[in-house]
Amino acid sequence: MTPRRKRLLIIALTVAGIAVAAGLILAAFEKNLMYFYSPSEVARGEAPDNRPFRLGGMVVEGSVLRQPQSLGVWFTLTDMAEESMVYYDGILPDLFREGQGIVAKGQFNDTGLFVASEVLAKHDENYMPPEVADALEKAANPQSNRTP
Amino acid sequence: MFDFLNKYASLMHFYRLSRRLSQWLAPLTAVLMCAGVVGGLWFAPTDYQQGDSFRIIYIHVPSAWMSLFVYMSMAGAAVSILVWRVKVAEIALRCSAPLGASFTFLALVTGSIWGKPMWGTWWVWDARLTSELILLFLYLGIMALQNAIEDRRVAARAAAVLTLIGVVNIPIIHYSVEWWSTLHQGPTVSKFDRPSIHLHMLIPLLLMSVGFTTFYISALMVRMRTEILRYDRKTNWVREIVTTHHGSPSSV
Numbered sequence: 001m002t003p004r005r006k007r008l009l010i011i012a013l014t015v016a017g018i019a020v021a022a023g024l025i026l027a028a029f030e031k032n033l034m035y036f037y038s039p040s041e042v043a044r045g046e047a048p049d050n051r052p053f054r055l056g057g058m059v060v061e062g063s064v065l066r067q068p069q070s071l072g073v074w075f076t077l078t079d080m081a082e083e084s085m086v087y088y089d090g091i092l093p094d095l096f097r098e099g100q101g102i103v104a105k106g107q108f109n110d111t112g113l114f115v116a117s118e119v120l121a122k123h124d125e126n127y128m129p130p131e132v133a134d135a136l137e138k139a140a141n142p143q144s145n146r147t148p
Numbered sequence: 149m150f151d152f153l154n155k156y157a158s159l160m161h162f163y164r165l166s167r168r169l170s171q172w173l174a175p176l177t178a179v180l181m182c183a184g185v186v187g188g189l190w191f192a193p194t195d196y197q198q199g200d201s202f203r204i205i206y207i208h209v210p211s212a213w214m215s216l217f218v219y220m221s222m223a224g225a226a227v228s229i230l231v232w233r234v235k236v237a238e239i240a241l242r243c244s245a246p247l248g249a250s251f252t253f254l255a256l257v258t259g260s261i262w263g264k265p266m267w268g269t270w271w272v273w274d275a276r277l278t279s280e281l282i283l284l285f286l287y288l289g290i291m292a293l294q295n296a297i298e299d300r301r302v303a304a305r306a307a308a309v310l311t312l313i314g315v316v317n318i319p320i321i322h323y324s325v326e327w328w329s330t331l332h333q334g335p336t337v338s339k340f341d342r343p344s345i346h347l348h349m350l351i352p353l354l355l356m357s358v359g360f361t362t363f364y365i366s367a368l369m370v371r372m373r374t375e376i377l378r379y380d381r382k383t384n385w386v387r388e389i390v391t392t393h394h395g396s397p398s399s400v
Contacts (some may be wrong), residue, residue: 004232007230011231015315018313018316022316026320035330038329056329073227081384093268095198095266120269122333123267127202127205127336127345127346128193128346128349129193129194129195129346130196
């Protein structure tokens, strides 16, 4: 084996070794790397119950209820399987709307209401002009005339 | 075969090749970026959700792509340094690191500016953002290591080793949005089915991305030429250049 091939082999083995090590570390920290939990994970009891965590999901259509004379707002988050009710008292991001993916940070209180201290909007990876979005919406449910 | 490679990898030949390359890469970069900016700010339609705010994508996404691309080029250079001891690769690695760091910084800053109005926060510690921040630290670490060692060839080898160790971060950045739940959205363009972006929005994005790539190569060539002159300053061919251009050192 020439010295060059030997060095190449050493490099390949080192990089592979580091990759395996990194893979094992990331697998070990799997839970901590998850930015948010879904309502299904909460229902299965996988979310921490005595410290704040982030809950992510889609705001259910028609579930947003605003408290008059204050910033308080109730809404339901869904991951299409389970639902969680959230209360938040603060300024919502511009993208917050029904049907939007959002991430709320907070904790469940005794009555099973998720009290959020921070609400962040998540947007999807789709970019299109409003006309196209309208057309897609109409194609998906012809009876609805709602603009998204 | 190695004689042939050595000849073309020699600093003098690279210097000449690089000057010819720059001659048409620089104007190409200008054209691509102008077209991309006009297309992105003027011709691309507003987004259905984000309105005009999405237009920062034309800086953010190309810089983020370049932050990964530059790192992968540096990894290629690192292998050439460690295995074949290629001098040009040593200079390429040294000159690429600050460019890569700048692209990463730009991606982080524009992402932050985009995140505040859309997500509602400047920064979150999700997997995508954190791994990109680690990439910035890797670039800075490589630069620091290179400047800490006086012997340039030893410095190049040390930096090459650090570069290869950091390569593990690149797939992590790329797949972070698929492996873990993140606030950052998933990939738009680089997935196997159709890109989920309207064609009129995609074209300026691609123009900008190619423009950023040619910008990187032209900037790298300028930096490398300067570095080559310093490296070979005691040789005859550099002396010749300096005497021919005596009085106008900026034209080298």
